[in-house]
Amino acid sequence: MAREVVIGIDIGATYTKYGIVDRKGDCFLDNSVNTYGHPDVNSFLDDLFGTIKKTIESSQAEIKIMGIGVGAPNGNYYTGSIEYAPNLNWKGVIPLASLIKRYFDIPIAVTNDANAAALGEMMYGGAGNMKDFIVITLGTGLGSGIVVNGNVVYGHDGFAGELGHIVAVDNGRQCGCGKRGCLETYASATGIKRTVFELLADYTDNSDLRKIAFDDLTSKMIYEAALKGDRIALVAFEITGKILGKNLANAIAFSSPEAIFLFGGLAGAGDFIFSPTREHMEKNLLKIFQNKVKLLPSGLQDKNAAVLGAAGLIWKELLHF
């Protein structure tokens, strides 16, 4: 009997990753195509599904494709569209699910990347038995997937869970969204880099980080400097954790989750980021919430989480889970 699988697709600004995923979360035949090189969404989809079909055919795997789950920037679960994604070439509203139907006429579900990460965490990661939790993705920006009572919170328009754009600092740093002081301008890979540059200006300490241009600096380099005891790097993690922790406390006051998972490159910095985040989260909590909300690394940290999450989105629908 053919193995029942779904296609999980993670559309990023530069690359689009995909994989074939069975219901247990085994991901195989995974690969990627270029996103940025396609100014037109139809040429992108031709490339993507042409590549997927070829991969499947040449593998001779005996599979039955049950559905397609897609995580995409500004992906709207209700409409199946990508709506006004600032960092994609395709402007306006892209009716993605309808467009994909032309290639595969099977159930298709779309959501944003952070919601997909939350679904992945629930189905294949560390949130297996949890009904209420939050996943924070710390990448170029800060994304959030919020689960309440076993379901991702989409809100009345499909766009809930934009914790990256809550105002963390009044009249703070300029954000790509047009506002100022958004949480992701402080708590993200880009945010900690901005903090490092502020500290390099403020302090006189020697630091390896003084040799690196803004455009070249990565959060991994900051982590490596911290490992060597670089004071600028250590203080940058401290400041990042302080702002993130305080805002996680506010999120807890909202939905009282059992756990908050941190995912992405910055989360890989371990105690450098977890320790100050936990400290300032606890410090800003009401007594009834103190010492009971777990702050955990994602259970999918080293896996293809976005593809697994996109696959989980459609598996959840197919299995009425």
Added chain:
Amino acid sequence: MAREVVIGIDIGATYTKYGIVDRKGDCFLDNSVNTYGHPDVNSFLDDLFGTIKKTIESSQAEIKIMGIGVGAPNGNYYTGSIEYAPNLNWKGVIPLASLIKRYFDIPIAVTNDANAAALGEMMYGGAGNMKDFIVITLGTGLGSGIVVNGNVVYGHDGFAGELGHIVAVDNGRQCGCGKRGCLETYASATGIKRTVFELLADYTDNSDLRKIAFDDLTSKMIYEAALKGDRIALVAFEITGKILGKNLANAIAFSSPEAIFLFGGLAGAGDFIFSPTREHMEKNLLKIFQNKVKLLPSGLQDKNAAVLGAAGLIWKELLHF
């Protein structure tokens, strides 16, 4: 045939209100007993249910009591208990639902007052057809009831929806909860009063409010001063709306509701509070959320909202609504 009704009970620190409510939200035989005068919860319940039974008997109403819904400070929906309510005489964990069972052995549900207000808004107020909305109660403190996908968000422990205690101002005003800068120290009847006193210190304008002691000042007096064009009062509403609006924008980024309802004395100040709140809410929203979230006065503003909400809590369960 006897009319099917429930008992709605709203436990406040000073008084406890109750009413008999049918499924359409008609509230009758409503009255209140003293809360504060009972240092022991059992003597309170004897008084409350003794009074209710007498009221029903003497009315000779032909009713069938289907259940009891209770809104109470720190009421926990999952456990049916009142847990560590700071402003009640009864300390620790009070297993309220079990205690009430001794008087009426029928379905009983407990939640906090703001969640009850949200249920009231959904069943008998302005949120009739909405699946995602938030009710903010602006009383002595700031309470919030959050509805996602047609259900009140209780969180993993029953305590979700504490927006009064999100950190609105770093190292800000002292809060009764032990923290500093909590939203309710600015946006509530007490909060605006504190703002008035700050302004009376800062400015030299003449103001009727200079004749009133802190303990005597009410938000109604501030409203009346604003009506007369008192500058201190007008600026106080402006500041209150600015802080409230910004934090409502953050709440929208979280759950993307269709509407936010303001309830309570301060909400009665109409445009004085709605106008700056709306302005600063919109100003702090991501573009995808702008001009689509309604900011509305509660549809229960002049009704016995807390009793209706408590009744709605148990009606919702009985009707599997």
